[in-house]
Amino acid sequence: MGYHKENLKEQLVEIAWDICNAESWQNVNMRKVAKKAKVSTTAFYRHFKKKDDLKAELMRRGYELINEGRKDVDTFAGYGAHYIRFGLDYPFIYDLMFGNTDLDMSLYPDLEEQSNAAFDGVLEALKDFMPDSAEKDTRIKAINIWASVHGLVGLLRNGDSHVYESEDLKWIENNLEEYLQMTTFS
Amino acid sequence: MGYHKENLKEQLVEIAWDICNAESWQNVNMRKVAKKAKVSTTAFYRHFKKKDDLKAELMRRGYELINEGRKDVDTFAGYGAHYIRFGLDYPFIYDLMFGNTDLDMSLYPDLEEQSNAAFDGVLEALKDFMPDSAEKDTRIKAINIWASVHGLVGLLRNGDSHVYESEDLKWIENNLEEYLQMTTFS
DNA sequence: TAGACTATGTTAACTTAGTCAACATTAATG
DNA sequence: CATTAATGTTGACTAAGTTAACATAGTCTA
16 A cells, blocks of 8 residues: 555556446546546556557457457357457447547557457458458458448447337347358358 | 527537538537637527537438438449448548447437438338348348448548558449449349 | 665646526517 | 517536646665
8 A cells, every 4th residue: 555556557447448348438537547546636647648548558458358259269150240249248348449530540559450450350260261262352351241240230239229129130139140141141 | 790690500500510520529619619600608508408419410410411312322232332422421420420329319309310211221222122032131131231331431431550451442442332232242 | 775866646737628507688579 | 668588698617638846666876
């Protein structure tokens, strides 16, 4: 309980992650985070330059988590399902990662790296899956899959509208692999 | 130049639209909007309950714009391209509409209506396009298209990453219809 | 080991932004 | 014309990000 904390930076990130994960990034603010860590509001600024740095770090960890998890996946559809489940399991972290255009990723190389790794994963897996396909076709396909996976998460999360809340979305959610087969390799 | 303005509410919305469209919603704030309209900061509150109401109105207009435009489209792929182009032509309005989970649409029925209309459009068009398909398959397909269209806009906008900024994205952007044919009806 | 340099925390305060309350003025209505 | 409703303004409050000045702890070297 000294004046200096054990590993404050890590603590702050974890607290912020927890709040963001539970309540969305909008509910993460310096004063709240600091209070939970039992330090002054501004202690944060000894470890980060600005709040955006914290955001970037949360995003980076999100990608890291996705990238780790996918090592266990073998089928391609299972792969897509893995991404979708991440979006459903960590909805607010997911928002931060993909619903966000205002952060300049090039300012955060570590983040950019994880982000690229995530997409590369799709591409590699797809190459294995359809080895005979022309290089370009494979890449276009990968883009399409990436795109539709992310779009789908959005739909699955917004069950409020007339059309989406139909049986269909529930069916899709419970049959992700089959859905991906259907739509990707029809 | 009286104390009362001609149609202040409309003016405020238009100013906000312009700022948002040019610089993103983050750069829209009451003081700036009020200044451009040459009224006091708080005049806004005579016409809206809170800032979110303004956001909802911009979103609603975005959907309206999309829904109007699609009446001119006939081919199905052209239809998808129409959505994608909207995302590219009005990137920040698009962000507001689709990169946003924190607004409870059910609080804004007019907005919800336009939003539903947008999705219904996809569904109807698809039914026309593949009339022989089973009802459910059509709906699933519509969801997939909706999802991938939105995901694609995100990719097309983030040309910063290694993988995305490849030729592929440029090719897709210039050949939206072909891309949609390729990936949707392969 | 003393002194000095660096890292890490704290306090107070500044700034921007959303919003409200009290008051002022114009418009509308009986 | 008098009252009321609508619309604007001023001033102020609050929340939140951030900075500057100061304080303490840890480290490293003479």
